[in-house]
Amino acid sequence: MTNRARITFCGGTGSVTGANFLFEADGQKILIDCGLTQGTKLADDINWSPFIYDPKSIDILFVTHAHVDHLGRIPKLIKEGFRGKIYSTLPTKSLAQPMLEDTMMILSKNTEMDLDLIYTKENIDIALSLWQGFEYHHSIKITDNLTAEFYNAGHILGSMMVLFKYNDKKILFTGDLGNSPSPLLPDTEKVLGVDYLIMESVYGDRNHESRNDRRKFLEEAIEDNHKRKGTLIIPTFSLERSQELLFELNELVEGNRIPVMPIFLDSPLAIRLTEVFKQYKDYFNENAQKALSSGDHLFDFPGLHATLKSEESKMIANVANPKVVIAGSGMSSGGRVVHHERHYLPDPNNTLLLTGYQAVGTPGRLIQEGVKMVRISNEYVNVRAHVVTISGYSGHKDSDGLLNFVEEMQENLQKVFVVMGEPKSALFLVQKLRDNLGIDAYAPEQGDSVLLVC
Numbered sequence: 328m329t330n331r332a333r334i335t336f337c338g339g340t341g342s343v344t345g346a347n348f349l350f351e352a353d354g355q356k357i358l359i360d361c362g363l364t365q366g367t368k369l370a371d372d373i374n375w376s377p378f379i380y381d382p383k384s385i386d387i388l389f390v391t392h393a394h395v396d397h398l399g400r401i402p403k404l405i406k407e408g409f410r411g412k413i414y415s416t417l418p419t420k421s422l423a424q425p426m427l428e429d430t431m432m433i434l435s436k437n438t439e440m441d442l443d444l445i446y447t448k449e450n451i452d453i454a455l456s457l458w459q460g461f462e463y464h465h466s467i468k469i470t471d472n473l474t475a476e477f478y479n480a481g482h483i484l485g486s487m488m489v490l491f492k493y494n495d496k497k498i499l500f501t502g503d504l505g506n507s508p509s510p511l512l513p514d515t516e517k518v519l520g521v522d523y524l525i526m527e528s529v530y531g532d533r534n535h536e537s538r539n540d541r542r543k544f545l546e547e548a549i550e551d552n553h554k555r556k557g558t559l560i561i562p563t564f565s566l567e568r569s570q571e572l573l574f575e576l577n578e579l580v581e582g583n584r585i586p587v588m589p590i591f592l593d594s595p596l597a598i599r600l601t602e603v604f605k606q607y608k609d610y611f612n613e614n615a616q617k618a619l620s621s622g623d624h625l626f627d628f629p630g631l632h633a634t635l636k637s638e639e640s641k642m643i644a645n646v647a648n649p650k651v652v653i654a655g656s657g658m659s660s661g662g663r664v665v666h667h668e669r670h671y672l673p674d675p676n677n678t679l680l681l682t683g684y685q686a687v688g689t690p691g692r693l694i695q696e697g698v699k700m701v702r703i704s705n706e707y708v709n710v711r712a713h714v715v716t717i718s719g720y721s722g723h724k725d726s727d728g729l730l731n732f733v734e735e736m737q738e739n740l741q742k743v744f745v746v747m748g749e750p751k752s753a754l755f756l757v758q759k760l761r762d763n764l765g766i767d768a769y770a771p772e773q774g775d776s777v778l779l780v781c
């Protein structure tokens with residue numbers, strides 16, 4: 328039987344963020360992700376202008392993982408009448424609530440636009456009531472001819488690729504693809520026999536430094552800072568990167584590789600998310616599971632303090648050096664880390680350790696590029712502290728990793744749609760897929776709609 332399916336690229340084209348794809352098959356209207364566009368202001372029109380489909384007409388929304396650039400527009404979808412089903416893995420469902428509530432809190436401080444009617448507790452609660460979690464590899468029947476199945480993407484806890492089988496064709500949406508091997512998570516799974524692939528391309532044009540040295544670099548940065556009796560600040564993303572760092576620090580402290588000293592996790596969201604991680608130990612990789620079965624608490628070690636309340640956060644300044652402070656946001660553009668940076672960056676005994684992607688124009692990027700003075704929260708701060716970057720902790724596959732991923736499933740591939748990357752990155756990957764693998768690949772633009780023969 329030959330039939331047709333349609334994919335419409337509603338968001339996440341020409342940009343890393345804002346993932347939103349419409350897949351229509353066998354009379355069903357299915358969304359894959361419904362994310363915020365980030366990098367500029369959250370209040371930007373692009374996030375709050377109308378969807379190009381009618382939310383009331385959508386039957387199912389699949390959420391590949393809990394980053395807000397994949398689920399942050401769900402409250403708007405609800406506000407505009409969506410009452411279909413929401414499907415994800417179980418950890419994604421558990422992580423979604425703190426992620427959505429944190430975004431609600433950030434937006435509530437925004438006075439430029441009247442967003443409080445969209446991002447309400449009520450709309451978040453409705454979304455959660457429609458939400459159902461599934462295990463990886465469970466076959467979800469949508470119609471007699473259409474099923475969906477989740478494969479581990481290895482990007483963050485609970486991240487999945489969703490594979491649709493329609494008649495005898497397989498269509499795979501990757502979501503974000505992990506930079507395997509990860510300290511905590513299993514590797515990205517192989518999916519075989521895919522006919523149509525819709526894939527991310529964040530690092531489509533770049534390769535990462537060696538991952539093997541990342542723990543060694545972390546150890547050295549902590550030891551150097553300890554010798555100088557300074558404060559080491561690590562601006563970090565709350566979801567996954569914070570837990571990865573705690574896991575690495577746990578290994579270093581308990582293996583006596585670094586001296587015991589106060590280490591503060593100063594991020595209410597990261598603390599809340601870490602509690603969710605503790606509920607899903609079965610989703611960790613073999614190494615992490617082994618450590619757990621030997622009685623180790625992966626996110627808890629001598630010297631660690633979780634500072635939930637802002638009074639506790641302020642007390643950190645009174646604690647004698649040397650010490651380590653992990654705080655958000657990851658690009659120093661907000662959150663508690665900015666207070667620490669104002670306090671500690673002027674002192675050459677201190678260290679700022681960058682482990683994540685720093686977007687152009689953010690304070691984190693400017694400091695990484697070596698400016699001697701930076702504006703943080705409307706205040707100019709001298710940067711005399713040591714600045715160290717470790718790039719091996721990226722959560723995304725690099726250019727070679729993406730190419731290998733496609734090469735392994737090349738056999739049946741008819742077409743690859745390259746999305747979720749800056750244009751330069753997406754187009755570079757398209758060219759590589761064509762040149763190296765001889766695959767029909769292209770980078771769609773926002774609003775493009777294509778028919779698939781199924």
Ligand SMILES: [Zn+2]
Pocket residue numbers: 392394482503
């Ligand atoms: Zn992600």
